[in-house]
Amino acid sequence: MTAILRSSKFKTDPNGNGGQRRSAQIQELVIQAGLEACDINLYSTNRIDRYVGGLIFLAKHKFNAYPSHRVISLCGKQSKIYYDNLNQHKGSKLLLWEDTENYIAPYVAKDFDFNILALPHNLESLVPDQRDPFTYQPLPDSFANEAKQLAKANAVFCIAREEQWLLKLYGIDADYLPYYPPQPILSNLLELRQLRQDTAPHRFLILGTAINPPTRIGMIEQIQWLSEISQGVNFTIDIIGYGTETLKDYCCDPRFTLHGTVDSGKLNHLLLNAKAVLAHQKAGVGALTRIPEMLIAGVPVIANANACRSAFSYPGVYCYDSRDELVAQMSRTLDTPSILERPADAETRFINCLKKLTLTSNVTHSLV
Template identity: 30%
Template structure:
């Protein structure tokens, strides 16, 4: 095994967007010649921490050495206890080194995302380990996200995120927009679009077939109400339709905590609006077969919404706000809206069946060939 992949998500094709992206990468990398192993970093942290031994002076020296090399010492000014922060950097470095020593590998693929793991690109570079990065999104552009290092709020710490990404030999992004932005900074981002794992793809194709023989009515809004951009977008749509007492189409709101949060906030909603909460895969399949469309109204963020592509594969028209479309501009089956009146207008129309999206063979083959070549170059030395 020559590649170790470090992720922060379970590889679950039926999970949330992060888990789906990790599952996609797992399926793609099954095609590489040398083999790879994926680890969820946090699952190994506690065991490694219990194994290592260190003195306070030792970890302070390590922390100073690493922050000095990468010109990060100025962040100490933001810390109430700078010595504690330095010691934590040193301890985390020793833990990370111990985790890496548990595996036999030559190179690393880093699915770099969360701000609290800001140190991983620096540690890999410090240890002389070559890596490529597949950020699920640019975290510094996600509304509400705060930098672990500087405590700045998005998007004011974008330069921090870009700085650590410069250490990667190659960057692959899930959206066109992020690849373009990285190229502006001369970081050479390459677009690797999302495509569902095969078992999910086959399931979505079955929904497309079933929809041909069912009467369509109403709309579905789905997502976790605990995700701020998703919650804000949902609330705006419900605000609009809750004041439409004569609105005749059912609107289903499904997803984690949608029943508890929205039933509490919208006690006087018309009966046509139903808050379902978390639902089973079977119930979701029924809804996707029956509804006229899916409404997506997420606030500005980075990355790309995996569910847009999945719903298109399932043959479901999508009514989507401009901020959510991102990498799916001008795609057949997407009906953009700029004000909520347009949603109601779309529900009064006959919406056509979206064309079946094409498998991104060129982009995925490029990624596979790049990884194979990357490994072979190292093996020659």
């Protein structure tokens, strides 16, 4: 297989969180393209070397950064790591750039004549209360800088239609690669779908990682909305996910059962009994990986407009914008959604782009 380099803060773990599952999806497509993605090797560097290296990098590239010891040293550390990895790489000169909040990568990649394929898991500058990691600027300057860095890539594939649209407004010809679960997850979801045919689901399920600020804020608001709904409305809700133990003070209503962090066996049991999964976000970026997964498992999804971005047209997704609409969706008959189709055309475009950028890179070396 031909080796390419991958820069990401996520491991390719199909059993991990949403970011790790997205990385696993990408890895699966890389293998289908006949390539092998080798991760950037991270290591610690000397404090003085970091600072001096940062000054050299900033001067060479006229890189806009806040003039602090911390930021200058960060530039020096990252530029050194990328310089060494790219210099030692013997495969094709193609960098899969997943950690697109790391703005150093494209500068060093261009120094080594690498092609760059950017795969932002989300537009990082649009995360609530997020500031530019190098200038500390808030919106809108932080987004303008993020778009400037993404424009350095030879190709960009977004996980969300909304982010593709936004980047196109900034002159970046971004493509769209929606999330679809990699094979190990897909097999489990299809098995769950089959098992659900012999059940009578009657409970609602809220799941998410509560240590993620946008997810936590959305879960709290949804719990508050549901708590304010009249006691005469008949529903029971299970709440699960990493860190959800911290939501105990919000779950006083007896209609809620807070399970906290659960293993895969418990998760599957709750999914078998779920009438629908409830998803709610006050603000969010990227796209929720759990929505296509739930639909494939045969579980309908009731989500507010912020949460179901890029999934409005999916069969089995029921959208709401108010408490009354939420109650109406929960009270209706929810049929088993059809199996979500693979985004075959998008996958083909991505694989073809990978092959093209590999062929046009300067050096190709097959791993033995």
